Amino acid sequence: MKSKVRKIVTIVEExxxxxxxxxxxxxxxxAAVAVIENPFAGRYVEDLSSLIDIGEExxxxxxxxxxxxxxxxxxxxxxxxxxAAVGENGELEHAAAILHPKLGAPLRKIxxxxxxxxxxxxxxxxxGVPLDIPLGxxxxxxxxxxxxxxxxxxxxxxxxxxxxxxxxxxxxxxxxPRVGGLTKDQIKGExxxx
Numbered sequence: 001m002k003s004k005v006r007k008i009v010t011i012v013e014e015x016x017x018x019x020x021x022x023x024x025x026x027x028x029x030x031a032a033v034a035v036i037e038n039p040f041a042g043r044y045v046e047d048l049s050s051l052i053d054i055g056e057e058x059x060x061x062x063x064x065x066x067x068x069x070x071x072x073x074x075x076x077x078x079x080x081x082x083x084a085a086v087g088e089n090g091e092l093e094h095a096a097a098i099l100h101p102k103l104g105a106p107l108r109k110i111x112x113x114x115x116x117x118x119x120x121x122x123x124x125x126x127x128g129v130p131l132d133i134p135l136g137x138x139x140x141x142x143x144x145x146x147x148x149x150x151x152x153x154x155x156x157x158x159x160x161x162x163x164x165x166x167x168x169x170x171x172x173x174x175x176x177p178r179v180g181g182l183t184k185d186q187i188k189g190e191x192x193x194x
Contacts, residue, residue: 003054004037006162008061010069011152018175027175029150031133031168032065034058041089041161051097055165059103062167063110070171075112077169078184079146081135082107083121084165087158095122098165107167108138115192116141128155133168139189144181145173 011033016026036058039050067074082103084095099120108114119134133150137143150168158164173184188194 002050002057003034005034006037007035007154007157008065009033009154010065012069013150015175021176023175025172027170027172028070029135029168029170030066030069031150031152031166032062032069033152033154033164033166034062035154035157036163036165038086038090038094038161038163040094041087048093048097051094052100052102055098055100055103056106058098058165059167060106060110062165063107063169066167066169067110070169072171074110076171077111077138078172079135079137079148079170080107080111080114081119081133081150081168082166083131083133084163085123085125085129085131085158087160087162088124088126089160090124090163092122092124094163098163111138111169113189114138115189117192125158127157127159128153129158131164131166133166135168135170137173137184137187139192140182140187141193142182143173143184143187144179145177145183146170148174
């Protein structure tokens with residue numbers, strides 16, 4: 001691998017009840033998170049293409065781990081998202097380079113599709129900073145029931161010279177959705193929107 005990985009963490013969350021009502025089947029979310037060395041920490045570098053390549057590697061690695069944690073085949077994944085946090089000696093552009101669309105190509109391959117943009121977030125922070133991974137339906141961005149997020153944090157990362165990178169996938173939308181809009185059974189999957 002091109003990246004120097006210090007740690008990988010996988011988190012699975014399963015919601016079985018919401019406001020005293022059963023969620024059946026339960027909604028599951030999984031995030032795979034890597035803590036990597038930031039090769040450009042503390043200095044300005046014009047060409048960030050090596051971080052883009054690292055993002056592509058991480059899209060494969062983290063995508064495989066997140067889907068495996070859900071315990072379902074990739075094509076059964078309904079929504080996805082990605083996020084990164086740089087330590088204090090990094091810049092937001094380092095997170096943007098890692099989350100470049102090249103990260104999405106191997107993730108989409110694992111999922112068998114993924115017509116919609118992969119929602120993303122970037123931030124700078126110190127060890128334990130919460131990372132909010134935005135989620136959206138993988139094939140139709142207008143499916144409101146899948147507008148969601150998953151919070152993760154690694155207590156000892158990112159250090160000043162590190163980047164925390166996360167990919168999240170789900171097997172459903174929010175528990176008990178009821179705000180209207182396009183439903184998943186109405187998806188055409190042609191333009192990534194509907």
